[in-house]
Amino acid sequence: MVPGEIYSHNEIKRYSRKSQVRLSSPGVTRRIWIGDMKFLIAGLGSIGRRHLRHLVALGQEDILLYRTHRGTLPDDELSGYPTETDLSAALNHKPDAVIISNPTSLHLNVAIPAAEAGCHILLEKPVSHSLDRLDELQAIVEKECGHVLVGFQFRYHPGLHQVEKVLSGKQIGRPISFRAHWGEYLPDWHPWEDYRRSYSARKDLGGGVILTLAHPLDYLGWFFGEVEALWAFAGQLSDLELNVEDTAEIGLKFVNGVIGSVHLDYNQRPPRHQLEIV
Incomplete structure (x- = not known):
C-alpha cells in the first residue's frame, strides 16, 4: 500500500491494523493507510507533544524533532528522539510529513521549506497570522504535489x-x-x-x-x-x-x-x- 493514499475497507482489512487512521469528514468515515513514514514535528509545546503521543499510539517510530528550545515544558517526554535545531538539517533527514505546531507567526517559516522539500504537511490553525506569503506556499504545494491539512479538528x-x-x-x-x-x-x-x-x-x-x-x-x-x-x-x-x-x-x-x-x-x-x- 502507498502511504497517504485512500483505500477501501476491504483492501485495508488485508493488511495489519497497526497504522490505520480513522478519519471522519462530512457524511463519510474512511481509513487512510499511513504505512512506514518518517515524521518531523516542528514545535514541541503542548499541541506538538499531543501530536507526538498520537503518532506513538498509532505505532509510528520514525519521528524526528525540530526544536528551538524556547518552550516552557520539561524535556523528559522528548528524550530519546533525534533532534535538530536547524531546519535545513532537519529536512535533510528526508521526512515524508511535517507537523507544524510552532507559534502562528512562525508557521510559514517552516511550511514553505517543507513544501519545497516535497513533504506532506499537517499545519496547526490558523495557517498564518497574515496573508503574506500564502500564495507562495500554495504555488509550491501545487508544484510539488504535496498535501496540506490544516488542524481545524472541530470538523471531526x-x-x-x-x-x-x-x-x-x-x-x-x-x-x-x-x-x-x-x-x-x-x-x-x-x-x-x-x-x-x-x-x-x-x-x-x-x-x-x-x-x-x-x-x-x-x-x-x-x-x-x-x-x-x-x-x-x-x-x-x-x-x-x-x-x-x-x-x-x-x-x-x-x-x-x-x-x-x-x-x-x-x-x-x-x-x-x-x-x-x-
Missing part, C-alpha cells in the same frame, strides 16, 4: 457532525440565524507558565483571541458556505496584561442569507463554548 467533532446532518437534511427547515459563543480564561490554559509568555497572548507570535479561537469561523463556513459581508469590534478590554485583543464580537452574513454573530473572549470563567441555530 461528533456533535458538530450531527449539526451538519440536521442542517443538510433540512430537519429543522431553512436556517435563518446563528449565535456562536466561546469564552475561556487565558491564564488557566497553561498553569505551568506565565500566560503573558504564551503565543496566544503575544502579537509578535500571532496571538489574539480571533486567531487563537478561530474554530467557530471555520465550522460556520462548513455549515453555511461563503461569507458575503462582516463587521467586527475587538480590543484588549480586560485587565489581563496582553498586547493583543482579548474580546471580539463578529457579525457575519453568508451568501445564502444566513446571518449571525460570533463572540470570542479570553476572560470567561468557567469556560463556555456553545452554538445556537434558528
Whole structure:
C-alpha cells in the first residue's frame, strides 16, 4: 500500500491494523493507510507533544524533532528522539510529513521549506497570522504535489457532525440565524507558565483571541458556505496584561442569507463554548 493514499475497507482489512487512521469528514468515515513514514514535528509545546503521543499510539517510530528550545515544558517526554535545531538539517533527514505546531507567526517559516522539500504537511490553525506569503506556499504545494491539512479538528467533532446532518437534511427547515459563543480564561490554559509568555497572548507570535479561537469561523463556513459581508469590534478590554485583543464580537452574513454573530473572549470563567441555530 502507498502511504497517504485512500483505500477501501476491504483492501485495508488485508493488511495489519497497526497504522490505520480513522478519519471522519462530512457524511463519510474512511481509513487512510499511513504505512512506514518518517515524521518531523516542528514545535514541541503542548499541541506538538499531543501530536507526538498520537503518532506513538498509532505505532509510528520514525519521528524526528525540530526544536528551538524556547518552550516552557520539561524535556523528559522528548528524550530519546533525534533532534535538530536547524531546519535545513532537519529536512535533510528526508521526512515524508511535517507537523507544524510552532507559534502562528512562525508557521510559514517552516511550511514553505517543507513544501519545497516535497513533504506532506499537517499545519496547526490558523495557517498564518497574515496573508503574506500564502500564495507562495500554495504555488509550491501545487508544484510539488504535496498535501496540506490544516488542524481545524472541530470538523471531526461528533456533535458538530450531527449539526451538519440536521442542517443538510433540512430537519429543522431553512436556517435563518446563528449565535456562536466561546469564552475561556487565558491564564488557566497553561498553569505551568506565565500566560503573558504564551503565543496566544503575544502579537509578535500571532496571538489574539480571533486567531487563537478561530474554530467557530471555520465550522460556520462548513455549515453555511461563503461569507458575503462582516463587521467586527475587538480590543484588549480586560485587565489581563496582553498586547493583543482579548474580546471580539463578529457579525457575519453568508451568501445564502444566513446571518449571525460570533463572540470570542479570553476572560470567561468557567469556560463556555456553545452554538445556537434558528
